């Protein structure tokens with residue numbers, strides 16, 4: 612990531628955009644690509660490319676990292692922190708009066724869930740192939756009124772409940788069950804795409820203020 616968007620706040624989750632992890636890290640500068648192996652698997656991959664690659668100057672990658680870090684430091688959400696969410700317990704967040712005003716303008720379009728790399732809600736559907744019935748899995752959204760439809764209906768009957776579920780899942784339930792890790796990577800996609808300009812940073816700030 613050498614062109615961070617101004618809606619990005621991945622540093623809030625300890626992610627260093629200038630130095631991503633993986634078996635191989637790749638950086639791009641102009642027409643050139645630089646690769647660095649981080650694991651044995653990565654070393655084997657780069658070695659398998661043989662003469663396609665050539666060694667670069669020692670400071671080439673450092674220059675790219677410095678440039679990315681400089682951009683990251685100036686982003687509007689650079690100082691975002693979600694640690695304040697951990698001050699209150701689950702029920703305090705769940706019962707917060709803030710959900711009403713936060714969710715008031717949400718039109719339930721589901722855009723925030725479809726652009727989110729950590730959202731995973733899905734539906735199971737069936738179709739007749741002409742030779743039998745096949746089941747298939749497809750994307751769905753917890754923001755939709757017919758999501759998780761059961762015999763008695765949707766367990767969350769208002770948009771407030773559906774809105775609260777999405778953010779409680781990412782900011783409270785998921786960390787509670789996964790050693791404090793939030794269900795968000797700070798990519799900022801939901802910030803740039805929501806038609807009512809609602810997003811996870813606004814929710815965090817609203818909930819944190821009450822504690």
Ligand code: SF4
Nearest residue numbers: 727795796798799801
């Ligand atoms: S900022 Fe977080 S909640 Fe929003 S789209 Fe990215 S990962 Fe999902």
Ligand code: SF4
Nearest residue numbers: 717718720721723805
């Ligand atoms: S993108 Fe915005 S309006 Fe659409 S469901 Fe998400 S929070 Fe609601």
